[in-house]
Amino acid sequence: MRMSSFFYTLGQGFKNLRRNRWYTLASIATISACLFLFGMFYSIVSNFQHVVKTAEEGVSVTVFFKEGTTEDIILAAKALIEKRPEVNRVEYVSAEAAWESFKQDYLGEYADGFTENPLEDSANLQIYLRDVSMQPALVTYLESMNDVRTVNRSEVTASTLSGINSLVAYISIGIIAILLMVSIFLISNTVTIGISVRKEEISIMKYIGATDFFVRAPFVIEGILIGLIGSVIPLLIIYVIYTKAAVFLAERFSMLSSLLDILPVNTIFEALIPISVLIGVGIGFLGSVTTVRKHLHV
Amino acid sequence: MEKVVRKRRAVRPENGEDIITLDNVTKSYSTGAPALNGVTLHIRKGEFVFIVGDSGSGKSTLIKLLLRELVPSSGSITVMGHDLGRMRHRNIPKFRRKLGIVFQDFRLLKDRNVYENVAFAQRIIQKSTRDIRKNVPSVLATVGLAGKYKSKVSALSGGEQQRVAIARAMVNKPEILLADEPTGNLDPNNSWDIMKLMEQINANGTTVIVVTHNREIVNAMHKRVVTMKKGVVIYDEEEGEYHDEDE
Numbered sequence: 001m002r003m004s005s006f007f008y009t010l011g012q013g014f015k016n017l018r019r020n021r022w023y024t025l026a027s028i029a030t031i032s033a034c035l036f037l038f039g040m041f042y043s044i045v046s047n048f049q050h051v052v053k054t055a056e057e058g059v060s061v062t063v064f065f066k067e068g069t070t071e072d073i074i075l076a077a078k079a080l081i082e083k084r085p086e087v088n089r090v091e092y093v094s095a096e097a098a099w100e101s102f103k104q105d106y107l108g109e110y111a112d113g114f115t116e117n118p119l120e121d122s123a124n125l126q127i128y129l130r131d132v133s134m135q136p137a138l139v140t141y142l143e144s145m146n147d148v149r150t151v152n153r154s155e156v157t158a159s160t161l162s163g164i165n166s167l168v169a170y171i172s173i174g175i176i177a178i179l180l181m182v183s184i185f186l187i188s189n190t191v192t193i194g195i196s197v198r199k200e201e202i203s204i205m206k207y208i209g210a211t212d213f214f215v216r217a218p219f220v221i222e223g224i225l226i227g228l229i230g231s232v233i234p235l236l237i238i239y240v241i242y243t244k245a246a247v248f249l250a251e252r253f254s255m256l257s258s259l260l261d262i263l264p265v266n267t268i269f270e271a272l273i274p275i276s277v278l279i280g281v282g283i284g285f286l287g288s289v290t291t292v293r294k295h296l297h298v
Numbered sequence: 299m300e301k302v303v304r305k306r307r308a309v310r311p312e313n314g315e316d317i318i319t320l321d322n323v324t325k326s327y328s329t330g331a332p333a334l335n336g337v338t339l340h341i342r343k344g345e346f347v348f349i350v351g352d353s354g355s356g357k358s359t360l361i362k363l364l365l366r367e368l369v370p371s372s373g374s375i376t377v378m379g380h381d382l383g384r385m386r387h388r389n390i391p392k393f394r395r396k397l398g399i400v401f402q403d404f405r406l407l408k409d410r411n412v413y414e415n416v417a418f419a420q421r422i423i424q425k426s427t428r429d430i431r432k433n434v435p436s437v438l439a440t441v442g443l444a445g446k447y448k449s450k451v452s453a454l455s456g457g458e459q460q461r462v463a464i465a466r467a468m469v470n471k472p473e474i475l476l477a478d479e480p481t482g483n484l485d486p487n488n489s490w491d492i493m494k495l496m497e498q499i500n501a502n503g504t505t506v507i508v509v510t511h512n513r514e515i516v517n518a519m520h521k522r523v524v525t526m527k528k529g530v531v532i533y534d535e536e537e538g539e540y541h542d543e544d545e
Binding site: 004005019203205206209210212 | 388392393399409418419421422423426427466
């Protein structure tokens with residue numbers, strides 16, 4: 001393709017936007033609305049997952065060992081457990097540390113009455129999971145290990161968190177799928193209207209001897225531009241809303257700051273920008289290519 | 299009962315080679331009688347041919363076949379050496395670039411000016427901007443619209459709009475100019491001007507085929523006339539005249 005033809009085609013794409021400005025605006029508004037919903041949803045889900053993840057990381061399984069088990073054996077067990085994929089980290093709590101912690105938490109000054117460590121056999125491993133749903137499998141494994149006396153775990157927390165996580169994942173996939181289908185349908189509809197307005201122009205082009213590519217290109221460029229603009233607008237709006245909402249929540253619910261740890265806007269946008277632009281441009285491209293294809297046969 | 303076909307073989311330019319050949323062409327649609335039924339027609343390079351006939355005679359189907367918008371159900375069509383029945387879809391654009399087409403309703407881009415409408419045809423065949431700047435004013439001068447190149451086509455008269463359409467058809471220097479009812483929307487004066495322009499284009503070597511209902515023009519111009527009725531050629535006369543259907 002000649003450079004002049006390339007720039008002509010590109011120019012025609014831009015001109016198409018202006019010539020059919022109402023359809024263009026309608027298309028941009030549609031994509032923007034869908035991507036706005038997607039972006040908001042993505043931000044909320046990301047934060048929710050972040051909260052769940054933080055909570056998950058706080059859930060631990062504690063393993064106590066039989067009387068007389070040496071520290072070497074416990075540390076060997078620790079090394080074995082750390083190799084398991086669902087395990088995030090394992091902390092060794094010696095009998096002394098367990099007693100110190102107990103004294104601080106429950107006894108205070110009354111601890112002075114104890115001359116020996118009553119928790120002598122309480123050396124334990126605290127295991128933090130990467131994925132709470134794997135807790136039952138891990139517990140079964142731990143209980144089968146030699147020297148293990150008892151395994152304490154919080155079954156309710158684990159199953160609740162893992163349930164919420166899957167529910168959120170399913171709902172997100174469902175809503176995103178519906179939004180994408182609606183977007184593609186609306187874009188295809190808008191491009192169809194745009195093309196029917198220019199049906200005569202396409203037919204003239206074909207009679208004069210335009211190649212399929214030359215006929216399609218301006219419409220496809222138009223679709224891509226609509227998708228691009230339609231993805232940038234909601235990104236800007238979400239950026240403003242997110243920044244303000246993060247400040248508002250941090251000020252209003254400062255006492256819950258450990259639980260309500262809002263992700264920084266940059267973390268959200270690192271993924272949201274490429275995803276939104278890709279979806280916007282992709283919808284514009286697919287919508288225009290498939291629709292133009294239908295109207296090519298003169 | 300079908301009328302007896304009277305064919306008087308046309309006398310063509312001497313030593314001219316066939317630029318269009320229809321050999322026993324039939325075109326049927328899914329319902330009804332065939333739109334074209336066993337048509338054989340030879341048009342030589344440089345000829346000026348009128349194709350006449352009432353509605354349903356097969357003229358429009360013939361034009362669509364020549365443009366390779368349709369393919370024949372049987373028989374063969376060769377245009378400028380291309381066998382249209384066997385032509386692949388991707389080769390159609392290059393073939394059409396050698397044809398100029400003019401319609402009754404002009405089919406101009408209403409939102410653009412005269413220059414842009416003519417340049418559009420050059421853009422489509424990917425001519426360079428330098429060529430476009432040279433070719434468009436030249437062809438506009440030929441059709442007598444050099445002074446109106448900036449005018450929006452919607453502001454022009456019917457005759458002027460048809461001149462723009464002819465300029466657009468001619469700017470790519472086609473070998474054949476196909477005009478489908480070019481004077482159908484014009485008053486007699488403008489119609490004559492357009493026909494004179496067609497004659498001038500023909501005199502410069504382009505083969506011109508005009509589909510028309512305009513009896514006065516056909517009878518006055520003394521060109522080859524192919525008369526069609528119900529999908530068959532009933533007359534093919536050099537310096538022919540317009541025949542009524544019931545003649």
